[in-house]
Amino acid sequence: MINETTLRVRYSETDQMGVVYYANYLVWMEVGRTNLIRECGITYKELESKGYILPVVYVVGKYLKPSYYDDEIIVQSALMEATLTKIRIGYKIYRTSENGRELVFVGLTDLVFMDAKSGKVVKMPEFFREAVKISETEEYKSFVEDVKRTLKV
Amino acid sequence: MINETTLRVRYSETDQMGVVYYANYLVWMEVGRTNLIRECGITYKELESKGYILPVVYVVGKYLKPSYYDDEIIVQSALMEATLTKIRIGYKIYRTSENGRELVFVGLTDLVFMDAKSGKVVKMPEFFREAVKISETEEYKSFVEDVKRTLKV
């Protein structure tokens, strides 16, 4: 499954270069994966209320083009890999221009399941594993290939 | 007591107008009051570890001049008033230019003592009341007058 989240660039997200400040793409990746998980039938909020946290332990991002204030942004996110304790999510971020979608950023994040109290790494809970099953459509495969090729991972 | 905290404007704090984005002055007020409390001999961190939180319930800010990337910023903060459950802190924020200090922002925040678990308003803890005693120096009085006059409160 590929989640598609639309948002609009806020003035607060720009910097004096006149473009979106680079750290904000990490905020957008987070907004994307929140909705990816929601689309799978669970919410990150629930996950936390069950005593889990899911911190990011690794991030890679490639900035292809700038994006601008008031741009309509589309964040595509998809689960790329899952191990016992970790998931890798990939992202393609587009801005909408007169010429259609323009790819501006490609990234990935690794997230680890932890017990909120102890801060210890734990196994992915069963209800999560069941919810986020990977469906191997052509579109999905091509998304994952794109992210891998762009980021050379 | 008037605490004086120095910081430097980060690139992330600018916006495409080429100046510091207006919400960041609230972040700087928070940095200022953290140090004001620290200078009184307690830390906000301790306060939280004792089961209190001190959320902002009211804010007023007047933007007099812009500040810019890489500016050296001075945040002055002082306790203006204290009631049983609430404190008012005033702020004067300066940028350093060739001509000396230039006043760019004047603000105030009201903060309320709450029990972290219940979220209920509680009395200011005794150790806090003792630590933050107001010393009525001329400098202090003039600071408070300035904030009141500028913000018309």
Place this chain on the structure above:
Amino acid sequence: MINETTLRVRYSETDQMGVVYYANYLVWMEVGRTNLIRECGITYKELESKGYILPVVYVVGKYLKPSYYDDEIIVQSALMEATLTKIRIGYKIYRTSENGRELVFVGLTDLVFMDAKSGKVVKMPEFFREAVKISETEEYKSFVEDVKRTLKV
């Protein structure tokens, strides 16, 4: 006219108190007024492309209740006053809970028309004045009264 903008609280907008950090309400007010102006038929982006900037010179905010990660937030904004060079916009921010809308924040911002190059205050451009005409509906009047009463302005 009262613009109504819906957004969802981002993880990045929370702090360790477990609630939305207080400066983010200023970001939301900005998102609201961007859409208020858009609903009037102009965009802030256009305004800037015509050589104007519209910086905030005064802000007041009252925090009534906390809002939380993943909350659906509704930002209502409306023009309260307009002079030759300045506009005052009022805001009521709600979170959506099981019990309906819960008012969490009331605020206002004063914005001044400036020439982007010189940084000098200028008269509100005619196309702006025409676009943002105030329509004195009952709903609008009650909104403005609410903001004034809550903020005591």
Place this chain on the structure above:
Amino acid sequence: MINETTLRVRYSETDQMGVVYYANYLVWMEVGRTNLIRECGITYKELESKGYILPVVYVVGKYLKPSYYDDEIIVQSALMEATLTKIRIGYKIYRTSENGRELVFVGLTDLVFMDAKSGKVVKMPEFFREAVKISETEEYKSFVEDVKRTLKV
């Protein structure tokens, strides 16, 4: 040369997990490289005033441990590579605890020289090349090796 910049974690930089939100490490890397360049005798501000911009085109970050509100943070940054148009800067970020420095984050950013007006990639200006000469001390070599090994680049 390895620049060492000290900062203190702001309340605004935490999230409801009770730790620093992951995007803020990118802000800290930016603060570090600003000071690295300053230590070389130029300022990023000057670079922009001469018509250059230096946007980030690639970022990698590994989150080793959390950092917390009010922590003293040390950002080490050093130039790792320079080509005709691009520089790679590496970062090691520590928090200070009772047990001394604890490494919490390792990252790198690639930045490209661009003409501010055209947005075209340009050659690194001569004054920059001269200022940032790499000095091959043992400490420097070991820093670069650490970053490379940790990030597998």
